[in-house]
Amino acid sequence: MSKTALEFKNIRKRFSHTEADAVSDVSITVNEGDFITILGTSGSGKTTLLKMVNRIYESTSGDIYFYGENIKKLKVEDYRRKIGYVIQQIGLFPHMTVADNIATVPKILRWSKERINARVEELLELVGLPGESYRKRYPSQLSGGQQQRIGLARAMAADPQVMLMDEPFGAIDAITRQNLQDELIRIQKKLNKTILFVTHDIHEAFKLGNKVIIMDQGKVQQYDTPFNILFHPANEFVAQLVASENIINRLKILKAETAVQPLTRTPDDTDIYIGKDEFLDSVLSKFFESGMKTIIVTDADSKPVGEIAWDQFNQLLRSKDSGSPTGSQNRISEKVGIHAAIHS
Structure with missing residues (x-):
């Protein structure tokens, strides 16, 4: 503690x-x-x-x-x-x-x-x-x-x-x-x-x-x-x-550890892994490249510490206001559009 x-x-x-x-x-x-x-x-x-x-x-x-x-x-x-x-x-x-x-x-x-x-x-x-x-x-x-x-x-x-x-x-x-x-x-x-x-x-x-x-x-x-x-x-x-x-700038400055959730299952060799210090734009790219529903987050010793689920991620990306109660942010609704923006 x-x-x-x-x-x-x-x-x-x-x-x-x-x-x-x-x-x-x-x-x-x-x-x-x-x-x-x-x-x-x-x-x-x-x-x-x-x-x-x-x-x-x-x-x-x-x-x-x-x-x-x-x-x-x-x-x-x-x-x-x-x-x-x-x-x-x-x-x-x-x-x-x-x-x-x-x-x-x-x-x-x-x-x-x-x-x-x-x-x-x-x-x-x-x-x-x-x-x-x-x-x-x-x-x-x-x-x-x-x-x-x-x-x-x-x-x-x-x-x-x-x-x-x-x-x-x-x-x-x-x-x-x-x-x-x-x-x-x-x-x-x-x-x-x-x-x-x-x-x-x-x-x-x-x-x-x-x-x-x-x-x-x-x-x-x-x-x-x-x-x-x-x-x-x-x-x-x-x-x-x-x-x-x-939304894209946000993902580029937030690390995976800020969004990690407790593991819901035991990871195996078929999973996609990413370090806790990697930024969320990299996590998003992993989702698009792999089609996985969850990505496993690891610590500095490569040990799993949690996971990030696509449903959790997608909810943030598709939220009406992207976190702003004023509705001032543009809504990003298509995976392809986000993916293109990240790699532009």
């Missing part, structure tokens, strides 16, 4: 000289190992919520619990060392080498020189920048994407229990951004870190998060899996927010 990493209880934040709450009555739970993305328009309260976690802002009312402890009762300096923080403006120290930048917090914690050097090498390898080539460089000698990787390595240096990331890829070109997203997914899977990631990009939110918080006017509109948010929006606001993602 997963531990509760963070718990928000009736959290509210109102800044002085304002008439409305920046964050209003938020009560959610984040389990250890969750990758939570926080999505919303500018001014929706997503960054304010994030900053209350590491006490850059103090809540006006309500409480946040970190592994069962009320963060207001923890010494701020000690608590923040358990939290990694990565922002869009990376803030690397320009006069310090890559290695020294990463070593900042371990030095404050008085780690031994040997332990620090080993950690720097480990993290550089983890973020795909080998120490022999990068540890002695200065930030000015790195690209924007490389600087962001070093910022991530620095945030992880003291092995924090929770990572907070505030639009870290927002100022990076599209191709580099996609590469960094893929790298972050790989790192999170390897380390099982609990991550809260703020973004205003819908595709990024659904690609990265195993759960997504949708915010508007300081309130949580929906806290759910990407699959449920896209196909079962909780209200009109969420439906309008995701309406720009047509």
Whole structure:
């Protein structure tokens, strides 16, 4: 059973000289190992919520619990060392080498020189920048994407229990951004870190998060899996927010594990198998190619963990509104049309 990493209880934040709450009555739970993305328009309260976690802002009312402890009762300096923080403006120290930048917090914690050097090498390898080539460089000698990787390595240096990331890829070109997203997914899977990631990009939110918080006017509109948010929006606001993602785009950003159901039978050699990290557009293609009624979903060790049924899939594809109660999305009614769209 997963531990509760963070718990928000009736959290509210109102800044002085304002008439409305920046964050209003938020009560959610984040389990250890969750990758939570926080999505919303500018001014929706997503960054304010994030900053209350590491006490850059103090809540006006309500409480946040970190592994069962009320963060207001923890010494701020000690608590923040358990939290990694990565922002869009990376803030690397320009006069310090890559290695020294990463070593900042371990030095404050008085780690031994040997332990620090080993950690720097480990993290550089983890973020795909080998120490022999990068540890002695200065930030000015790195690209924007490389600087962001070093910022991530620095945030992880003291092995924090929770990572907070505030639009870290927002100022990076599209191709580099996609590469960094893929790298972050790989790192999170390897380390099982609990991550809260703020973004205003819908595709990024659904690609990265195993759960997504949708915010508007300081309130949580929906806290759910990407699959449920896209196909079962909780209200009109969420439906309008995701309406720009047509059915094909949805399938390209949702993984098989988001739609998996319990096995109804014992799989055999005649079945079609697909990994849980494969995207649903690949699942759809498998259905069309094989004519099977179910496809078996496997874990990283190729062991069956569940199945996806064509009836379940077809219902989503043929639903009147494709998940939107406004009816704003086009209905896709023919398999051939969907198949052609995916491979166009």
